Amino acid sequence: TRTIELAVIAGDGIGTEVVEQGLLALDAALSGTDVSVRTTDFDLGARRWHATGETLTDTDLEAIRGHEAILLGAIGDPQVPSGVLERGLLLKLRFALDHYVNLRPGRLYPGVTSPLANPGEVDFVVVREGTEGPYVGNGGAIRVGTPAEVANEVSVNTAFGVERVVRDAFARAASRPRKKLTLVHKHNVLVHAGHLWRRTVDAVNAEFPDVTVDYLHVDAATIFLVTNPSRFDVIVTDNLFGDILTDLAAAITGGIGLAASANINPDRTAPSMFEPVHGSAPDIAGQGKADPTATVLSVAMLLDHLGLTDAAASVERAVAADLAERGSLGRVRSTAEVGKDLAARISG
Amino acid sequence: TRTIELAVIAGDGIGTEVVEQGLLALDAALSGTDVSVRTTDFDLGARRWHATGETLTDTDLEAIRGHEAILLGAIGDPQVPSGVLERGLLLKLRFALDHYVNLRPGRLYPGVTSPLANPGEVDFVVVREGTEGPYVGNGGAIRVGTPAEVANEVSVNTAFGVERVVRDAFARAASRPRKKLTLVHKHNVLVHAGHLWRRTVDAVNAEFPDVTVDYLHVDAATIFLVTNPSRFDVIVTDNLFGDILTDLAAAITGGIGLAASANINPDRTAPSMFEPVHGSAPDIAGQGKADPTATVLSVAMLLDHLGLTDAAASVERAVAADLAERGSLGRVRSTAEVGKDLAARISG
Numbered sequence: 001t002r003t004i005e006l007a008v009i010a011g012d013g014i015g016t017e018v019v020e021q022g023l024l025a026l027d028a029a030l031s032g033t034d035v036s037v038r039t040t041d042f043d044l045g046a047r048r049w050h051a052t053g054e055t056l057t058d059t060d061l062e063a064i065r066g067h068e069a070i071l072l073g074a075i076g077d078p079q080v081p082s083g084v085l086e087r088g089l090l091l092k093l094r095f096a097l098d099h100y101v102n103l104r105p106g107r108l109y110p111g112v113t114s115p116l117a118n119p120g121e122v123d124f125v126v127v128r129e130g131t132e133g134p135y136v137g138n139g140g141a142i143r144v145g146t147p148a149e150v151a152n153e154v155s156v157n158t159a160f161g162v163e164r165v166v167r168d169a170f171a172r173a174a175s176r177p178r179k180k181l182t183l184v185h186k187h188n189v190l191v192h193a194g195h196l197w198r199r200t201v202d203a204v205n206a207e208f209p210d211v212t213v214d215y216l217h218v219d220a221a222t223i224f225l226v227t228n229p230s231r232f233d234v235i236v237t238d239n240l241f242g243d244i245l246t247d248l249a250a251a252i253t254g255g256i257g258l259a260a261s262a263n264i265n266p267d268r269t270a271p272s273m274f275e276p277v278h279g280s281a282p283d284i285a286g287q288g289k290a291d292p293t294a295t296v297l298s299v300a301m302l303l304d305h306l307g308l309t310d311a312a313a314s315v316e317r318a319v320a321a322d323l324a325e326r327g328s329l330g331r332v333r334s335t336a337e338v339g340k341d342l343a344a345r346i347s348g
Numbered sequence: 349t350r351t352i353e354l355a356v357i358a359g360d361g362i363g364t365e366v367v368e369q370g371l372l373a374l375d376a377a378l379s380g381t382d383v384s385v386r387t388t389d390f391d392l393g394a395r396r397w398h399a400t401g402e403t404l405t406d407t408d409l410e411a412i413r414g415h416e417a418i419l420l421g422a423i424g425d426p427q428v429p430s431g432v433l434e435r436g437l438l439l440k441l442r443f444a445l446d447h448y449v450n451l452r453p454g455r456l457y458p459g460v461t462s463p464l465a466n467p468g469e470v471d472f473v474v475v476r477e478g479t480e481g482p483y484v485g486n487g488g489a490i491r492v493g494t495p496a497e498v499a500n501e502v503s504v505n506t507a508f509g510v511e512r513v514v515r516d517a518f519a520r521a522a523s524r525p526r527k528k529l530t531l532v533h534k535h536n537v538l539v540h541a542g543h544l545w546r547r548t549v550d551a552v553n554a555e556f557p558d559v560t561v562d563y564l565h566v567d568a569a570t571i572f573l574v575t576n577p578s579r580f581d582v583i584v585t586d587n588l589f590g591d592i593l594t595d596l597a598a599a600i601t602g603g604i605g606l607a608a609s610a611n612i613n614p615d616r617t618a619p620s621m622f623e624p625v626h627g628s629a630p631d632i633a634g635q636g637k638a639d640p641t642a643t644v645l646s647v648a649m650l651l652d653h654l655g656l657t658d659a660a661a662s663v664e665r666a667v668a669a670d671l672a673e674r675g676s677l678g679r680v681r682s683t684a685e686v687g688k689d690l691a692a693r694i695s696g
């Protein structure tokens with residue numbers, strides 16, 4: 001028997017609602033196995049910040065480190081100044097726990113309506129770098145609030161950081177039927193960072209000779225995501241471009257209510273973190289309107305990361321079956337109803 | 349009688365093909381008026397670089413400065429190293445001539461097929477900052493080619509630069525029926541630059557109290573561009589986000605074959621530059637396959653900028669009429685045929 005120590009950061013807004021359903025799915029997936037889960041709740045996010053002014057203390061971080069994985073709902077509310085929780089909590093976790101592979105599948109499930117007229121088959125995954133780029137917090141401003149203000153943001157990219165995520169992306173591409181990797185950057189403008197990415201992809205390609213590589217500028221990539229998303233298999237890109245492309249990818253595959261993500265530390269020196277791509281959605285919080293599917297799919301990624309591939313597959317199958325029949329239900333279910341239905345399918 | 353001194357940079361690939369048709373449209377629009385055009389061709393781009401190693405000399409730049417406006421086709425071919433012509437020619441022109449308003453309409457013309465199933469009415473304009481942000485060329489790398497390489501890119505944003513483009517965007521919003529301005533940035537991560545943009549929009553809003561302002565993170569903006577593009581009226585954003593959003597905007601409104609742009613110096617201290625959003629498309633160059641419509645619509649923006657609003661309107665009407673009937677033609681016309689048909693409609 002194995003006990004998974006899971007840190008749970010339900011967070012704010014709909015975060016708590018969807019995490020509840022994610023945990024139901026997790027229990028269902030592990031029932032009848034010899035694996036169990038022990039959860040520890042971490043009170044982090046807007047509520048904690050309003051109460052104490054704290055975002056993520058060293059004590060929190062050390063306690064989280066003691067777990068095998070993290071399930072996160074969503075962070076933030078409009079009363080917290082922009083950047084405080086993003087930089088002080090969410091990104092701090094991703095950086096401190098070295099989540100250098102931010103994995104975001106773009107998959108259009110049968111039965112799901114895309115805003116695209118002819119989406120075709122869509123099944124790709126974005127490997128977004130998670131610990132570098134314009135996200136490092138290396139910016140600053142002078143003469144703030146005066147007409148002479150200058151505000152800079154520095155994108156930091158290292159061979160160390162780019163190579164490890166590129167190698168991970170190649171390995172994923174090599175294990176997929178199409179074996180295709182698309183590098184997305186903007187190397188005609190961001191020449192230094194862009195050329196580092198390019199050279200790295202060329203170099204690592206030698207280790208994965210059966211993977212076909214192509215390149216798109218980020219602007220062109222957004223075009224293909226709406227005109228021919230089937231062309232993509234694995235996309236590797238930097239932190240900011242990955243942020244943008246994965247929201248667009250979510251949109252064309254049925255919306256952020258379905259978009260899962262995994263912040264992975266492939267070296268397993270710290271727990272990986274699984275979270276829906278969506279935010280805390282204060283406008284619909286507390287109304288049972290949030291779709292927990294993205295969180296449930298993130299739970300599947302969590303199970304997969306922990307080597308529990310059968311359990312992961314059962315969650316994915318349940319979601320696929322639920323999505324396939326959703327259109328014929330004739331009504332919109334509440335968060336809890338969707339969660340209950342998914343758990344039932346997983347157990348069944 | 350007035351003579352417009354027009355610098356023409358046809359450039360590479362399909363650039364020369366589409367510019368030829370753009371000039372036909374320009375002539376047609378001015379025929380019967382007392383305005384004429386005198387063009388000066390500038391041999392700039394890949395051909396020149398291959399022959400001489402030059403991108404844009406001081407002499408070229410001074411000669412271009414002597415003109416009232418610039419019509420540019422497209423720059424680049426795959427044999428030129430990435431960044432050389434972009435930074436040494438195209439961006440150099442935008443920066444040296446202080447094209448701080450990069451104007452890119454996103455309009456779905458009747459009769460044009462969008463990749464979106466239900467695009468609705470789409471008629472917005474992106475005001476992309478053109479002289480700052482991650483495009484300034486303020487980056488560098490150390491230990492290039494070694495495992496210890498670090499490559500940085502610096503986004504430089506100034507109150508001076510942000511305020512002038514924001515004011516221009518507000519003025520455009522104020523002159524449109526919906527009077528709505530959306531700021532797009534990522535201020536929860538790029539806090540210094542993002543907060544400068546936010547504060548500036550709030551401050552300038554006081555001068556335009558009838559303009560409604562909202563804000564979207566760039567990732568969310570890509571979602572709305574495919575799920576509800578009708579929500580946009582005027583978008584103001586930085587150079588890189590504007591690059592990304594305008595390619596996506598082009599995609600949802602029928603493709604980059606139709607997407608016009610204007611690099612405007614609103615202070616008229618140097619000529620503004622008009623160019624299709626698309627590139628030199630080496631794959632179809634020389635085959636008469638390129639759609640000159642984006643260039644013709646850029647010519648309409650040129651006429652508008654020069655105060656020739658009737659002529660501009662005649663070009664736009666011709667394009668709208670042509671697009672409305674395109675689907676019923678039953679065949680694809682060549683570049684020259686489209687150009688001829690448009691010119692005939694403009695004259696007619």
Ligand SMILES: CC(C)[C@H](C(=O)O)[C@@H](O)C(=O)O
Binds near residue numbers: 090277536537
């Ligand atoms: C909340 C924000 C900091 C975050 C990001 O930009 O990474 C979010 O948009 C995401 O994609 O997970």
Ligand SMILES: CC(C)[C@H](C(=O)O)[C@@H](O)C(=O)O
Binds near residue numbers: 188219438439591625
């Ligand atoms: C060619 C490139 C430098 C340019 C840009 O990024 O601005 C192009 O993509 C555009 O949008 O005009």
